[in-house]
Amino acid sequence: MDQTFNLVLLGPPGVGKTHLAIGLGLEAIDQGKQVAFVSMGELITLLKTEEYVRKSAIRLRRIRQADLVVIDDMMFMAMETREANLFFQLVSDLYEKSSIILTSNKGPDSWGKMLGDQGIATAILDQLLHRCEVIHMNGESHRMKHRESVFT
Structure with missing residues (x-):
């Protein structure tokens, strides 16, 4: 974190x-760092309502001030162009800070399709991957491996 490195954890659900x-x-x-954890779905809602909802603005200010921001389930759902632009702006705000x-x-490689705009995807990736x-995490789902059934 002292060098503002990013980490991308890729893999199927449950690994x-x-x-x-x-x-x-x-x-x-x-270690005394400020950390923010947000799911991608929640983040998109916060970004879309920041101008209108005080609670969203406060939460996003904390995210922008954090030393580490954890964004869970990136690209879980497709985004509209406006959402992708808002996400790009957040990544730009966080870049090197x-x-x-x-x-x-x-x-x-599939983010362009999910973001709905290859140009925005390229700009986001350029900053994130700088x-x-x-890390590619492969293997069986831990949930399925330890799944229990009600029926015997």
Whole structure:
């Protein structure tokens, strides 16, 4: 974080991306850093309502001031152009000021389609991946591995 490196955790559901991101966030808190955790769905809602809802503006101010921002389930759902532009602006605000950890089940090669605009996707990736480690987490879903059934 002192070098504002980013981390992208990629892999299918259930392999531990969110678990690892939370653990890294807790370690950062233990080191005295300000950490913000937000799901992509919540983040889009906050960005869209920032101008109208005081609570959204306050939450986004805290996110922009954090040393580490964890964004969970990046590209879980397709975005409209306005949403993609708002997300790009946030990434620009955080660029070289905060470290970002993203979790996603889709690789950066498919982000253009999900963002609805290849140009915006390229601009976001340019800033996110400038100083970044990408970790591919593969394997079985921990949830399915330890799944229990009500019926025997």
